[in-house]
Amino acid sequence: xxxxxxxxxxxxxxxxxLVFLYLxxxxxxxxxxxxxxxxxHFTGISLRWYRRLLGNEEILSAFxxxxxxxxxxxxxxxxxGCLIGYGMYRxxxxxxxxxxxxxxxxxxxxxIVFGISEMTFFVQIHRLTGILQPGIExxxxxxxxFQIPFVALIVYSRFVGLxxxxxxxxxxxxxxxxxxxxxxxxxxxxxxxxxxxxxxxxLSIDDFVISFFTAGPESATLPIYIWxxxxxxxxxxINAIATLMIGAVAIAAVLSLIFSYRRQR
Amino acid sequence: xxxxxxxxxxxxxxxxxRHLLFTVAPGAIWIxxxxxxxxxxxxxxxxxxxxxxxxxxxxxxxxxxxxLAGFGFLGWSPGNLYTLLRSLWQTLxxxxxxxxxxxxxxxxxxxxxEKWRPIMLLVVVVPSWTxxxxxxxxxxxxxxxxxxxxxxxxxxxxxxxxxxxxxSNFAVTLGLVYNFLPFMVLPLYAAFEKxxxxxxxxxxxxxxxxxxxxxxxxxxxxxxxxxxxxxxVAIPAFGMYVIPELLGGGKGMMLGxxxxxxxxxxxxxxxxxxxxxxMLIATFIGLFAMRRVGxxxxxxxxxxx
Amino acid sequence: MTPSTMAxxxxxxxxxxxxxxxxxxxxVRQASSIDLRGLHKRFGKTTIALDGVDLTIEAGEFFTLxxxxxxxxxxxxxxxxxxxxxxxxxxxxxxxxxxxxxPHKRSVNTVFQxxxxxxxxxxxxxxxxxxxMQGIPLEQRKAKVAEIADFIQLxxxxxxxxxxxxxxxRQRIALARALICEPNVLLLDEPLSALDAGLRGQLQVELQRxxxxxxxxxxxxTHDQDEAMVMSDRIAVLDxxxxxxxxxxxxxxxxxxxxxxxxxxxxxxxxxxxxSADNWVDTDLGRLQLDPAxxxxxxxxxxxxxxxxxxxxxxxxxxxxxxxxxxxxxxxxGSRIExxxxxxxxxxxxxxxxxxxxxHAVDDRVTISVCPExxxxxxx
Numbered sequence: 001x002x003x004x005x006x007x008x009x010x011x012x013x014x015x016x017x018l019v020f021l022y023l024x025x026x027x028x029x030x031x032x033x034x035x036x037x038x039x040x041h042f043t044g045i046s047l048r049w050y051r052r053l054l055g056n057e058e059i060l061s062a063f064x065x066x067x068x069x070x071x072x073x074x075x076x077x078x079x080x081g082c083l084i085g086y087g088m089y090r091x092x093x094x095x096x097x098x099x100x101x102x103x104x105x106x107x108x109x110x111x112i113v114f115g116i117s118e119m120t121f122f123v124q125i126h127r128l129t130g131i132l133q134p135g136i137e138x139x140x141x142x143x144x145x146f147q148i149p150f151v152a153l154i155v156y157s158r159f160v161g162l163x164x165x166x167x168x169x170x171x172x173x174x175x176x177x178x179x180x181x182x183x184x185x186x187x188x189x190x191x192x193x194x195x196x197x198x199x200x201x202x203l204s205i206d207d208f209v210i211s212f213f214t215a216g217p218e219s220a221t222l223p224i225y226i227w228x229x230x231x232x233x234x235x236x237x238i239n240a241i242a243t244l245m246i247g248a249v250a251i252a253a254v255l256s257l258i259f260s261y262r263r264q265r
Numbered sequence: 266x267x268x269x270x271x272x273x274x275x276x277x278x279x280x281x282x283r284h285l286l287f288t289v290a291p292g293a294i295w296i297x298x299x300x301x302x303x304x305x306x307x308x309x310x311x312x313x314x315x316x317x318x319x320x321x322x323x324x325x326x327x328x329x330x331x332x333l334a335g336f337g338f339l340g341w342s343p344g345n346l347y348t349l350l351r352s353l354w355q356t357l358x359x360x361x362x363x364x365x366x367x368x369x370x371x372x373x374x375x376x377x378x379e380k381w382r383p384i385m386l387l388v389v390v391v392p393s394w395t396x397x398x399x400x401x402x403x404x405x406x407x408x409x410x411x412x413x414x415x416x417x418x419x420x421x422x423x424x425x426x427x428x429x430x431x432x433s434n435f436a437v438t439l440g441l442v443y444n445f446l447p448f449m450v451l452p453l454y455a456a457f458e459k460x461x462x463x464x465x466x467x468x469x470x471x472x473x474x475x476x477x478x479x480x481x482x483x484x485x486x487x488x489x490x491x492x493x494x495x496x497x498v499a500i501p502a503f504g505m506y507v508i509p510e511l512l513g514g515g516k517g518m519m520l521g522x523x524x525x526x527x528x529x530x531x532x533x534x535x536x537x538x539x540x541x542x543x544m545l546i547a548t549f550i551g552l553f554a555m556r557r558v559g560x561x562x563x564x565x566x567x568x569x570x
Numbered sequence: 571m572t573p574s575t576m577a578x579x580x581x582x583x584x585x586x587x588x589x590x591x592x593x594x595x596x597x598v599r600q601a602s603s604i605d606l607r608g609l610h611k612r613f614g615k616t617t618i619a620l621d622g623v624d625l626t627i628e629a630g631e632f633f634t635l636x637x638x639x640x641x642x643x644x645x646x647x648x649x650x651x652x653x654x655x656x657x658x659x660x661x662x663x664x665x666x667x668x669x670x671x672x673p674h675k676r677s678v679n680t681v682f683q684x685x686x687x688x689x690x691x692x693x694x695x696x697x698x699x700x701x702x703m704q705g706i707p708l709e710q711r712k713a714k715v716a717e718i719a720d721f722i723q724l725x726x727x728x729x730x731x732x733x734x735x736x737x738x739x740r741q742r743i744a745l746a747r748a749l750i751c752e753p754n755v756l757l758l759d760e761p762l763s764a765l766d767a768g769l770r771g772q773l774q775v776e777l778q779r780x781x782x783x784x785x786x787x788x789x790x791x792t793h794d795q796d797e798a799m800v801m802s803d804r805i806a807v808l809d810x811x812x813x814x815x816x817x818x819x820x821x822x823x824x825x826x827x828x829x830x831x832x833x834x835x836x837x838x839x840x841x842x843x844x845x846s847a848d849n850w851v852d853t854d855l856g857r858l859q860l861d862p863a864x865x866x867x868x869x870x871x872x873x874x875x876x877x878x879x880x881x882x883x884x885x886x887x888x889x890x891x892x893x894x895x896x897x898x899x900x901x902x903x904g905s906r907i908e909x910x911x912x913x914x915x916x917x918x919x920x921x922x923x924x925x926x927x928x929x930h931a932v933d934d935r936v937t938i939s940v941c942p943e944x945x946x947x948x949x950x
Contacts, residue, residue, distance in 0.1 A: 010372070010373040010376070011373070013370070017366060017370055020443070021389065021392045021446070024406070024443070025392060025395065025400070027403055027407055028399065028403045028406060041411070080291050080292045080295060083288045083289070084292035084293070087284075087287075087289035088289070090284065090285075091281070091284075091285050091289075094285070099289060099293060102293055102296050102297065103296070105296065106296060108500065108548065109300070110501065110544055110545075112521040112524055113307070113504065113524070116524065116525070117303035118299065118300075118303050119528065120303065120307055121303030121307075142299070144299075145299045145300050149296075163684050165684050169680070169682055169688070170699075171672070172652075172674075172679055173679070173699050173700035173747070174700050174703040175699075179674075184688065187690045188688070202394055206394065206396055208396060209507065213528070222396075223396045223397075223398045223399075226396075227398050230398070230405070242395075242402060245395060245396060246395050246399070249391060249394045249395045250391070252394065257383070257384065
């Protein structure tokens with residue numbers, strides 16, 4: 001009896017928390033269709049802010065920058081992180097404390113310190129040598145730096161979860177070192193690589209602070225553009241871009257759900 | 266025979282070391298060059314003199330630390346100290362609120378049917394997949410003057426008419442709680458899922474009172490998750506930049522904003538670098554403390570970050 | 571084992587036509603002998619896994635490495651597979667030295683304790699993995715998979731997913747995956763230890779049957795002496811990285827060379843020899859006559875009395891040793907009855923087949939007949 005009350009109370013609390021979590025997103029989405037230029041009063045449905053988006057060169061280039069940044073950095077981080085993850089597994093009986101510290105450093109460093117370190121470093125290198133001018137290249141470098149640890153840890157934990165005799169079985173069944181990599185290791189860790197890529201991509205898209213400090217004048221990403229727009233004064237146009245981005249996340253969420261259910265089956 | 270096997274062994278060792286080098290070196294070098302060196306440079310900047318455009322110059326000095334402590338041309342001012350205390354306070358309050366919300370939520374998910382749990386977790390996590398700036402912008406919309414929430418606060422007399430609920434310290438706390446809630450739910454859920462129900466039943470047998478059963482049997486088992494969640498929430502909350510910048514205004518500034526401001530607008534690199542060092546020290550003290558607590562609890566790997 | 575029950579004749583099996591790359595492979599029916607000389611292996615600075623192993627395994631033999639955990643049997647097997655390198659010593663299979671040959675170039679296959687089936691591959695692809703790595707074309711791979719599935723009687727298991735198999739099914743797939751490569755030597759690392767008793771007995775018989783049909787050299791590792799005796803042609807008992815005894819199951823069981831082997835083979839009745847002469851020994855049981863035929867030079871050590879050789883009650887035949895004992899405990903085991911007796915203050919175990927005779931009750935005083943020929947001297 002008492003337990004039922006507790007359970008019901010928790011249920012109510014759950015739904016309230018969901019309202020808390022989704023209310024800000026819903027408000028953004030609803031007001032993106034507002035015909036009036038107001039964040040407080042909804043006057044009618046219109047697509048005028050979306051139409052305005054399509055004509056905005058700056059937004060389109062910011063979108064392109066975001067995509068180039070996320071995809072390029074994720075691919076580089078996947079290769080480098082996958083190698084480290086395998087190295088950590090293969091040599092896990094050695095003393096690799098320094099490597100663990102190095103790998104956790106990008107994770108524990110506060111974003112703002114991370115971003116400013118990179119920014120001051122790139123500025124000075126550029127002043128001294130003329131290379132690494134702040135722009136999309138420096139942003140890619142910075143993003144790869146914080147993506148590597150996540151890829152490495154995902155790959156490493158996948159290897160640790162495997163039966164060690166699988167590696168020996170592959171040797172025993174005549175697979176040469178390259179064949180082992182190609183026919184055993186890569187296919188076995190494929191799910192881990194997929195989720196590592198997905199996580200890297202999300203981290204890159206979700207990042208603002210580090211991008212903000214390493215960006216150049218020509219390389220604004222969507223979050224940087226939105227930031228600038230907010231600072232200049234709230235405009236319903238931002239609601240429209242934000243809605244599109246939320247929609248992309250929602251699609252990704254549904255896809256990941258389908259993916260995980262299919263894997264279970 | 267002995268010599269050949271020795272030679273064989275050392276050859277194998279060389280091969281293994283080369284393997285370690287080829288796999289680990291690219292990433293290790295990357296992180297070293299693009300993070301360790303820049304951080305070291307930033308540390309160095311803190312000990313330099315501020316030049317005319319805010320850029321660092323020789324000679325070395327401790328001037329920036331004096332400035333950070335509040336000593337300026339006009340004597341001592343408490344502004345920076347307030348910012349530091351505000352950062353600590355916001356971290357403390359928002360982490361505590363996150364725990365209060367996340368604990369029952371994580372428990373509730375484990376009591377639901379197994380096939381719903383992945384969806385429930387996903388539903389909690391998905392908002393954090395959207396960009397931080399957008400999420401915070403959502404709250405700006407909700408708390409702006411003239412919105413129902415602001416109207417409610419106005420009618421109760423919390424704020425003056427025609428004011429919004431932001432910029433304010435309250436809005437910053439709200440933004441932090443909103444931002445970090447999923448990071449607490451996930452480790453707590455993992456802890457609840459591993460919960461040894463036999464212990465709970467035994468406790469109920471022995472103590473009878475549900476409160477004591479919870480306190481003696483359930484709570485200690487969820488501590489490692491709670492600790493992991495605290496690390497994931499408190500440390501980034503302390504260094505937060507976006508939320509206080511958008512929701513806090515001048516009176517809601519946190520340490521991250523103080524540091525960032527020295528690299529934009531009114532530049533003062535050495536002062537900003539000194540602030541960054543302060544932030545790092547606080548972060549590592551926090552991590553170290555959590556680690557100590559985690560070890561004392563004999564907690565699992567997830568605690569030892 | 572009746573040969574007529576074995577369905578398809580091995581003679582119809584194609585010999586390994588696709589000779590792949592540089593792997594040294596021989597025709598299966600000319601199974602290879604194994605020759606190990608002076609093998610040493612240590613882990614770290616202190617742990618000695620193998621301390622000078624010399625061993626010859628005959629071609630086509632079912633050979634078992636038996637010993638407690640940590641005795642070095644698994645290390646020896648892994649050295650044979652090439653998964654571990656010996657610190658010293660040499661290893662020949664057939665007439666070729668393979669001490670320095672990496673595992674993927676050895677015509678040796680292993681059935682792992684955990685079976686090690688690749689989770690990302692179907693059963694069919696698991697079976698074909700070794701052939702594919704050797705570059706054998708698809709058509710031949712298909713034919714061989716069908717052939718092995720028929721031979722091991724896998725039925726529709728080939729179409730299943732690896733994670734949908736039971737323990738026994740995994741075991742059979744692991745065996746088939748190794749056999750399909752037609753290695754010169756098949757290594758089996760405690761392959762039955764994860765299975766329940768009934769299935770285990772069944773697979774023991776099946777494994778032995780497969781080995782005899784293929785005439786392949788099997789090297790089997792186990793810590794279970796019953797399993798070793800049931801299956802093997804010969805057994806090597808290992809302890810502390812040293813081979814204690816090599817022999818047929820009956821040799822090792824009936825004539826263990828030392829107390830360790832005797833105890834490991836399950837013998838309880840071991841008595842320290844206090845004094846001895848050509849044809850008698852003194853132990854706590856008293857003086858016992860021995861068969862002079864099996865004298866040993868060393869006089870110290872232990873006397874082994876197998877419980878099943880003792881005769882309880884009735885008259886003592888001429889030339890037999892006579893002991894007097896009290897029944898302390900009786901265990902009724904159905905096919906046999908076990909007695910714990912006390913003789914001169916020491917415990918002696920006796921086992922009698924249950925032939926419907928009168929049972930001795932606890933506290934009964936019984937005479938015990940011991941045939942001198944059944945007494946075995948065992949080194950310390």
